[in-house]
Amino acid sequence: MQIAIVLFDRFTALDAVGPYQVLCGIPGAETVFVAEQAGPVVDNEDSLALVARRTFAEVPRPDIVVVPGGPGQNDRMTDDTLLNWLRAVDATSTWTTSVCTGSLLLAAAGLLRGRRATTHWLALDTLAEYGATPTSERVVFDGKYVTAAGVSSGIDMGLTLVGAIAGDEHAMAIQLLTEYDPQPPYDAGSPAKAPAAVVEKLRDASRFLPS
Amino acid sequence: MQIAIVLFDRFTALDAVGPYQVLCGIPGAETVFVAEQAGPVVDNEDSLALVARRTFAEVPRPDIVVVPGGPGQNDRMTDDTLLNWLRAVDATSTWTTSVCTGSLLLAAAGLLRGRRATTHWLALDTLAEYGATPTSERVVFDGKYVTAAGVSSGIDMGLTLVGAIAGDEHAMAIQLLTEYDPQPPYDAGSPAKAPAAVVEKLRDASRFLPS
Numbered sequence: 001m002q003i004a005i006v007l008f009d010r011f012t013a014l015d016a017v018g019p020y021q022v023l024c025g026i027p028g029a030e031t032v033f034v035a036e037q038a039g040p041v042v043d044n045e046d047s048l049a050l051v052a053r054r055t056f057a058e059v060p061r062p063d064i065v066v067v068p069g070g071p072g073q074n075d076r077m078t079d080d081t082l083l084n085w086l087r088a089v090d091a092t093s094t095w096t097t098s099v100c101t102g103s104l105l106l107a108a109a110g111l112l113r114g115r116r117a118t119t120h121w122l123a124l125d126t127l128a129e130y131g132a133t134p135t136s137e138r139v140v141f142d143g144k145y146v147t148a149a150g151v152s153s154g155i156d157m158g159l160t161l162v163g164a165i166a167g168d169e170h171a172m173a174i175q176l177l178t179e180y181d182p183q184p185p186y187d188a189g190s191p192a193k194a195p196a197a198v199v200e201k202l203r204d205a206s207r208f209l210p211s
Numbered sequence: 212m213q214i215a216i217v218l219f220d221r222f223t224a225l226d227a228v229g230p231y232q233v234l235c236g237i238p239g240a241e242t243v244f245v246a247e248q249a250g251p252v253v254d255n256e257d258s259l260a261l262v263a264r265r266t267f268a269e270v271p272r273p274d275i276v277v278v279p280g281g282p283g284q285n286d287r288m289t290d291d292t293l294l295n296w297l298r299a300v301d302a303t304s305t306w307t308t309s310v311c312t313g314s315l316l317l318a319a320a321g322l323l324r325g326r327r328a329t330t331h332w333l334a335l336d337t338l339a340e341y342g343a344t345p346t347s348e349r350v351v352f353d354g355k356y357v358t359a360a361g362v363s364s365g366i367d368m369g370l371t372l373v374g375a376i377a378g379d380e381h382a383m384a385i386q387l388l389t390e391y392d393p394q395p396p397y398d399a400g401s402p403a404k405a406p407a408a409v410v411e412k413l414r415d416a417s418r419f420l421p422s
Contacts (some may be wrong), residue, residue, distance in 0.1 A: 013228050014231075017225055017228040018225065021224055033258075037404065040262050047243065048244065048262075050259065051262070079328060119406050126338065132262040132388025132398045135329070138390075147220070150388070151391070152232075152366065152392075152393065153392075154387050155363065155395075156395060159396055161395045165279075169408075171396070171411060172399035173399075173405075173413060176399050176410065177361070177362070177403045179332060179364055179400055180362070180400040181363075182367065182390075182391075182393035184367055184391055185371045185374060186370070186374070186382060189385075189388070189389075189392025189393070190390065190392040194383055194384075198384050199387065201384060202384060202388060
């Protein structure tokens with residue numbers, strides 16, 4: 001089983017590494033970071049660089065595709081190299097997945113038309129513009145399409161997918177090995193829970209608005 | 212404010228990237244991945260490579276030090292280059308922190324003697340051998356020393372630290388921006404919660420046992 005995780009300039013690191021850390025525990029899985037060109041790809045903070053070991057052309061038939069999001073997604077919405085690769089691998093994938101605004105790239109490739117999907121809470125309206133039916137659930141399954149909400153939700157998505165693929169007991173072993181027993185110091189992780197002032201401040205500053 | 216995140220061969224990716232993703236949101240923070248040599252450093256799965264942009268020698272006075280764990284930690288317990296750097300930067304750091312078995316490296320450097328600290332649940336006994344007082348809390352503060360439990364706990368540690376440094380409202384904004392509203396599909400993230408069979412299987416297979 002081959003798992004391809006897409007990288008592009010100004011991706012958000014945890015979008016990619018969260019699901020990576022749990023999916024790589026699937027027995028027999030080979031995980032590969034893939035980009036238009038092989039080599040280091042820099043994140044949206046300009047501080048972290050993850051190495052893409054393969055080019056899109058070198059990974060033609062992954063079983064699982066994971067598309068992270070991040071501010072760099074905006075620049076990729078008409079990137080034919082990426083979008084054509086997504087369409088091509090989706091034709092044979094077992095699971096086509098995304099985290100955060102990665103779902104906007106799946107949508108731009110035409111893969112989410114008429115499907116229930118999610119994305120970062122600040123980008124839900126944009127998802128609708130591309131023909132998907134946005135939902136604010138944290139992890140959304142619609143057939144083989146699995147989309148996760150913002151950034152950290154990719155861990156929940158990955159673990160749910162491990163359960164579907166390798167069984168509940170294996171998924172629980174990965175949860176225990178990664179000690180995923182979250183205890184956030186605040187309860188502000190969704191717009192429904194965070195103080196209104198915090199929500200509005202982020203809406204105003206949103207980096208996801210089309211430029 | 213400079214934040215140095217240590218890399219070494221066979222580190223666990225989420226140990227480093229979890230705290231990175233929240234700490235990098237501290238206003239004015241510069242985050243730098245640092246290793247003995249600059250360049251790509253490969254994780255314990257041999258699938259992910261994060262780039263260390265600076266050598267230890269180039270980062271002599273970080274304000275915050277973050278030491279991740281992972282199976283590669285075992286090989287570093289007598290690595291004088293790393294341990295001497297940890298001692299040196301600790302002399303001027305504001306916060307000295309770790310995730311997972313990263314605390315064993317802090318302990319091997321002599322920095323946790325007589326202090327309350329935590330680590331991956333499979334490594335708590337080893338922590339005691341180095342003179343720390345192991346606790347099974349998820350995030351442990353003892354003065355400027357902040358240690359987190361296994362892998363994913365670095366997110367909780369990072370967010371707690373952001374609150375201490377930049378205030379609760381800023382930390383909540385980062386929690387909301389990263390949509391950290393965890394909804395694990397199972398409740399098996401600690402040895403107290405996971406099925407006994409899963410716990411025992413991991414104990415038997417433990418990669419943290421001294422080789």
